[in-house]
Amino acid sequence: MVVVVVALVVVVAVVLLLARGGEDPDELSLRDYRTQVADGQVDTAEIGQESNSITGKLTNGTEYRTVIPQEYADEITTLLVDNDVDVSADNEDEPALQSFLSDYLPTLVILGIFGVFLYHIQTGGRSTAFGKSRAKRIKDSPDVRFSDVAGADEAVEELGEIKDFLERPERFAELGAKIPRGVLLVGPPGTGKTLLAKAVAGEAGVPFFTIAGSDFVEMFVGVGAARVRDLFRQAKASAPAIIFVDEIDAVGRHRGAGVGGGHDEREQTLNQLLVEMDGFDTESGVILMAATNRPDILDPALLRPGRFDRQVVVDAPDLQGRKAILDVHARNKPMGDGVDLFVLARRTPGFTGADLANVVNEAALMCGRRRGETIEMRDVNEAIDRVMAGPERKSRIMSDREKSITAYHESGHALVGHVIPDADPIHKVSIVARGRALGWTLALPTEDRQSHSRRELTGRIAMLLGGRTAEELVFGEITTGAYDDIERATRLARSMVTEFGMSDVIGPQRLTASADEPFLGREGANRSDHSEDVAALVDAEVKRILDEAHETARSILTEHRPTLELLAARLIDQETLDEDALAEVFDTMAGSPE
Numbered sequence: 001m002v003v004v005v006v007a008l009v010v011v012v013a014v015v016l017l018l019a020r021g022g023e024d025p026d027e028l029s030l031r032d033y034r035t036q037v038a039d040g041q042v043d044t045a046e047i048g049q050e051s052n053s054i055t056g057k058l059t060n061g062t063e064y065r066t067v068i069p070q071e072y073a074d075e076i077t078t079l080l081v082d083n084d085v086d087v088s089a090d091n092e093d094e095p096a097l098q099s100f101l102s103d104y105l106p107t108l109v110i111l112g113i114f115g116v117f118l119y120h121i122q123t124g125g126r127s128t129a130f131g132k133s134r135a136k137r138i139k140d141s142p143d144v145r146f147s148d149v150a151g152a153d154e155a156v157e158e159l160g161e162i163k164d165f166l167e168r169p170e171r172f173a174e175l176g177a178k179i180p181r182g183v184l185l186v187g188p189p190g191t192g193k194t195l196l197a198k199a200v201a202g203e204a205g206v207p208f209f210t211i212a213g214s215d216f217v218e219m220f221v222g223v224g225a226a227r228v229r230d231l232f233r234q235a236k237a238s239a240p241a242i243i244f245v246d247e248i249d250a251v252g253r254h255r256g257a258g259v260g261g262g263h264d265e266r267e268q269t270l271n272q273l274l275v276e277m278d279g280f281d282t283e284s285g286v287i288l289m290a291a292t293n294r295p296d297i298l299d300p301a302l303l304r305p306g307r308f309d310r311q312v313v314v315d316a317p318d319l320q321g322r323k324a325i326l327d328v329h330a331r332n333k334p335m336g337d338g339v340d341l342f343v344l345a346r347r348t349p350g351f352t353g354a355d356l357a358n359v360v361n362e363a364a365l366m367c368g369r370r371r372g373e374t375i376e377m378r379d380v381n382e383a384i385d386r387v388m389a390g391p392e393r394k395s396r397i398m399s400d401r402e403k404s405i406t407a408y409h410e411s412g413h414a415l416v417g418h419v420i421p422d423a424d425p426i427h428k429v430s431i432v433a434r435g436r437a438l439g440w441t442l443a444l445p446t447e448d449r450q451s452h453s454r455r456e457l458t459g460r461i462a463m464l465l466g467g468r469t470a471e472e473l474v475f476g477e478i479t480t481g482a483y484d485d486i487e488r489a490t491r492l493a494r495s496m497v498t499e500f501g502m503s504d505v506i507g508p509q510r511l512t513a514s515a516d517e518p519f520l521g522r523e524g525a526n527r528s529d530h531s532e533d534v535a536a537l538v539d540a541e542v543k544r545i546l547d548e549a550h551e552t553a554r555s556i557l558t559e560h561r562p563t564l565e566l567l568a569a570r571l572i573d574q575e576t577l578d579e580d581a582l583a584e585v586f587d588t589m590a591g592s593p594e
Helices: 002-019 030-038 072-082 096-122 153-167 169-174 193-204 221-236 263-277 319-329 340-347 353-369 377-389 398-421 452-477 478-498 531-560 561-574 579-586
Strands: 044-048 053-057 063-067 088-090 182-186 208-212 241-246 286-292 308-314 428-429 438-442
Touching: 030 063, 030 072, 072 088, 153 169, 153 182, 153 286, 153 308, 182 193, 182 263, 193 208, 193 241, 193 286, 208 221, 221 241, 221 263, 221 286, 221 377, 319 340, 319 353, 319 398, 340 377, 353 377, 398 428, 398 438, 398 452, 398 478, 398 531, 398 561, 398 579, 428 561, 428 579, 452 478, 452 561, 478 531, 531 561
Parallel strands: 044 088, 182 286, 182 308, 208 241, 241 286
Antiparallel strands: 044 053, 053 063, 428 438
């Protein structure tokens, strides 16, 4: 209807503009007009009764217009008659309304269209694309099944009930049970939250609507709320169905805060989302699923029972989970007989499902580059190194001195890490530049651990400072190559003091600044919960931990200086030492740990 009205207005405007004529006539002053008439250059003259204007044509065909003051009207009329000009009288001037419309209608049309446009955005009218949801409907149901999801057994078990709710809601209704209205998937990026949501819809055989949280928010106020309404309308029309909102923290952040605390488009969108979730009929067959890696910044009203009834944690997989994920991604790839996926799972602690998928894909690419027919272990090892440290920078040529400093630096890390009790075993050391690093040392845990002791953490700090200490011990000076090690060591030492309660001086206190962040919708500014005296104690404790770790590293490297020299020499010669080559060097140490 609105489109028809706008079209009619445009047609009327065009007709009026055409009725007004073509090009505007030349404007002549009274003096010029007298001269033109006297010289016989005026062919016709049409005198208007209301406006005292004269229009007509010159002998050369040019149209003209002139305005005659009332006191000169008789004189000009006589002059026209005396010079045989064809004079006529215009009985009707252009109506005032037509004149007004012809002058101002284009501007009015533009303003009118813009006003109608804004009105329909704010009222959720579906005559414009802005008010429509950008959700993508994936067929009648996705092709993904729970068998395609690995490494998240607990999450699959939890979400299996959602599938049952959608397939047989009457069974739960008979027991008086209410179907969950919303399920929030919480976990780090790349752990398979979107895949799980698709698997639920695929198992239940229901339509799946997916949209990103950022797609709701636009520069125009009211667009997000209109899209929320349209999304739920589409889902209810296709019920039973699943709505999946990825990165819901983009629209679901804590309301009424931030700098200025003003009401904005995001808050209006969130309010509409809350209203729609409240309006869910338990028998509607529509379940809202959402994913986030920042549940701490979501509005409490969004997390209460009756909205997101369930929160399912989707964490990074453990050893067995990584093995299962690698099995899934290796299904359709020609893996060589020498590829042991369990060994690969051991080499990738902390990797998410997305990381592991990337490793297998990189291995396939490496195989293709060397024109191989099957993926070998060397391809997978190189793929892991690329994912963890970046691609080799083969064009980066180091001078002999820089290469020597890097070799001793990495040897310091490896040697301290080998000697320190409870440290993770050293798996590989390399001075081949990757990413931004000139060299790197890879230590891998033998098992997945969820907690760490104070001795483990202090040992890790000593290992981080081992590279800088080796430079200092061998060359008598330090370089900027340890800047990342220092940053990580300082951050870990400060966490030990302020978060983990591992300082005898400070005790079991959490002394970090307020985690509330203004641009995430919480406090207006970070604030400290402790005094300046306590802050000074914290700084002193952090320095003590770093100094002790530095001294530990110096003691180890001084005691095992021959091994340090041998390890550095091997690195300069071979550039990369794997687990077996490292074991050969470490076996020469006196008192080497078992």
